[in-house]
Amino acid sequence: MSEKLIIDTTAGIQQIEKIDPLRVFGEDYHMLGQKMPEYTGGFPAPALVTLAKRLKMTMKLYAGLGLSANQCGVAERIFVIGTDEFQLVCINPKVIDEGPYVKDKEGCLSFPGLFLNVDRPSWIEVEFTDENGNINQVKLHGLSARCFLHELDHLNGIRYTNLVKPLALKMARQKANKIVKKIVRNNKKQKDNAIYS
Numbered sequence: 702m703s704e705k706l707i708i709d710t711t712a713g714i715q716q717i718e719k720i721d722p723l724r725v726f727g728e729d730y731h732m733l734g735q736k737m738p739e740y741t742g743g744f745p746a747p748a749l750v751t752l753a754k755r756l757k758m759t760m761k762l763y764a765g766l767g768l769s770a771n772q773c774g775v776a777e778r779i780f781v782i783g784t785d786e787f788q789l790v791c792i793n794p795k796v797i798d799e800g801p802y803v804k805d806k807e808g809c810l811s812f813p814g815l816f817l818n819v820d821r822p823s824w825i826e827v828e829f830t831d832e833n834g835n836i837n838q839v840k841l842h843g844l845s846a847r848c849f850l851h852e853l854d855h856l857n858g859i860r861y862t863n864l865v866k867p868l869a870l871k872m873a874r875q876k877a878n879k880i881v882k883k884i885v886r887n888n889k890k891q892k893d894n895a896i897y898s
């Protein structure tokens with residue numbers, strides 16, 4: 702949790718704006734199946750800047766490589782991708798060009814422990830607006846391209862589980878259940894140790 706000091710010059714008083722992480726909803730959440738509408742509001746947009754900060758903070762908290770607004774219950778066409786060092790805030794993202802498809806593993810914060818081999822372009826050229834209203838055109842390769850496309854799918858109401866064959870999904874789910882059970886067991890052990898040691 703962090704706090705940002707906002708100086709309200711019109712009122713001549715100081716306000717504290719709290720910037721907290723957002724809740725990430727799980728796979729059955731209704732907004733994960735909905736297409737998010739284009740952002741048509743203007744810039745500057747303080748609410749959008751705050752939302753971008755909260756998305757980045759939440760992505761970092763859960764060690765994700767991308768997070769879309771609708772995963773967090775916010776109906777805006779915006780996502781963030783990146784790592785600790787480098788992040789992109791993408792509003793109204795579009796793919797302009799794409800390279801040949803390659804299969805690679807991907808996960809999702811809404812599907813803990815579930816890793817699927819998904820076919821996606823190896824590179825993409827994209828256009829998006831950032832939280833300050835600047836229009837960016839960039840070429841993304843490999844993992845960055847994969848993250849961008851996974852998050853763009855979220856904004857279009859597409860879950861990555863729809864992009865693989867049923868048998869592959871079934872096997873990956875079995876693995877995911879084992880991973881989640883192991884995490885729960887380890888957490889319980891840690892708790893017990895904390896109580897009795």
Ligand SMILES: [Zn+2]
Nearest residue numbers: 808809810811
């Ligand atoms: Zn996802």
